[in-house]
Amino acid sequence: MTQPDHPVHPPGVARRLAALAVAGTVVVGTVAVGATPASAAPETIDDATLRWGLSTEVQSAPPFGGCNYLSAGESDGTQASYRTSAGDVSILKDGAAPTWANKCAGAASHAANQEVVWSGGSGTVDPATGEVELAFTGRLSVNFYGGLVPFTVENPVVTVDADGNGQMVATLFGYGSSMEDPNVKVPLDPVSGVVVADLSDVGSAGEGGFTVTPDYAGVEYEPPAGSGGTPQNRTNPGWGAWPSSWIDFHYETGLTSYWYSSGGTADPYKAPAALTISYQGGGGEPGPADGEQAISVTVPETAEPGEFLWSIDGDQAVDLGETADQGTHLQATGAIDPISVTDTRTGGPEWSISGQVSDFTGGLSGGYLGWSPKVVTAGAGAVAGGTVTSTLSGGGAGLSEPSTLAAAPSGHPSGTASVGADLDLRLPVDTAAGSYTTTLTITALS
Structure with a gap:
């Protein structure tokens, strides 16, 4: 059953924001022994x-x-x-x-x-x-x-x-x-x-x-002879096609025209x-080459009495999706993966967790990104840091400068907390369409 394009309405201006990678990495005890250099x-x-x-x-x-x-x-x-x-x-x-x-x-x-x-x-x-x-x-x-x-x-x-x-x-x-x-x-x-x-x-x-x-824009597709497929429209802006083997499969489902420009009102939504x-490299570091030995050590994650530990919960990838046109700016929102903090040290010394982003790919300032910290699960004396606004809404430097996510005063009780933050990205309305990424670096002081 060939399904026609259904009626649609043009959306507002939207530009896609790609994954915001959040990473905190510690490498311990890697030693290379040997004098012969080799490629990884x-x-x-x-x-x-x-x-x-x-x-x-x-x-x-x-x-x-x-x-x-x-x-x-x-x-x-x-x-x-x-x-x-x-x-x-x-x-x-x-x-x-x-x-x-x-x-x-x-x-x-x-x-x-x-x-x-x-x-x-x-x-x-x-x-x-x-x-x-x-x-x-x-x-x-x-x-x-x-x-x-x-x-x-x-x-x-x-x-x-x-x-x-x-x-x-x-x-x-x-x-x-x-x-x-x-x-x-x-x-x-x-x-x-x-x-x-x-x-x-x-x-x-x-x-x-x-x-x-x-790939989609400018990709040509020819319906097979005798298939009855709708000819591709190569006139309207943004015309294109998914891979031909994908489209050809859908002659059986009746959905072929949803995967290439066919001249219908749904064309703007098909790309x-x-x-x-x-990935983090779950298989470990590259194997040793000739003349080298790899030495590694594992630090257990289980907290022992008198220790301060923290870790990022989740896959460490934040997708802000597509921006929405707010008139004076483009906006996208999301949230970082929660961060677990465990402090069992005697006397409860003060600690803090802060974050800072690099500039986005494409030269966009990291200052366009702001956040609102929050304590997801109370413990270890955790207090959320202050809200940091995008440079487009409140001036300042946004998250391009180190900003406190959470902290605890001296003398706080032992325990475990989960802290996080809601993200608020605001870009100029003339930002070029495309995918942009940045890296959020988390730093713990204790």
Whole structure:
């Protein structure tokens, strides 16, 4: 059943903000023995995370009600098969797990704000060349037309070559719908080797991950002869296409025209959203080369009496999504991953946790980012730091200068606290469209 583009309304000005990487790293006890220099070997990765919202069209609603929605695992489009977590796959909406009741919120304005998170990805990353090969396990289901046309993406593999070009390849299966009765779903055989996304100009792939928007603009697509597919529109601004094997699969689901410019009113929403790959290097440092020995030591995380410990809880990647045009500025909000602080030292000496961001890629000032610290779970005498405003709203330097997240006075009781902060990014209205990243460095003093 070929589904026509549904009526849509142009959104306000929006510019995409990519992942904000939050990291605190300590390296202890690494020693190289030997006089023969050698190049580093590729790193083994077992903790990679893939985050993606697919497209604005996936965040939208058809004209007759319901919405297009994501679910974890294999779905047949019914509530009984709806999951927000299945194995290494989870679904987030506005940063939290959605429910069946609220999954469609915002879809009428193309802002359902859903994303899939694949965790536990494994493979290799070469920090010298930027080459990447990461495999993820699990299934994502995309439920189009309120679940009338569900299809599933299984076990994606992401590769990037030394020139920064790559692909995401996966197995696809799902259901076709009957033209006589759209409630009748016909199971489709799995198709392996489908190119889900083509990637170009991936930068710094060997440095903890990358954010990239898959190719679309200017990509040509020709419907196969005799397929009855709608010819591609190459006249309207922003025309383009997803990979041809992805589109060709959807001749069975009836969703082909949702993945390339076909001249309909939904065309502005079809381009893929930016995706983020992040990792810390769960397999450890690169293996030793000839003439070297690697010596490592593990410091246990369990707090012993008389110690001060802190750690970042979460995947250390914050996606601020897309900015919203507020008239005088563009704005995006989010929250950092919580930070756990444990202090069992005798006498309760004072401590503090502070943060500072670098400038964003593209030359945007880190001062555009502000935060409002908060104590998530009280303990260890934790008191939230003061609000830091963006330079566009309150002057000052924003988070481009060290700012207190939380602190405790001398004589505080022993215990554990969880502290966090809500982020507020404000950019000039003439900021160029694109993806921008920065790094938040957390520092603890005790």
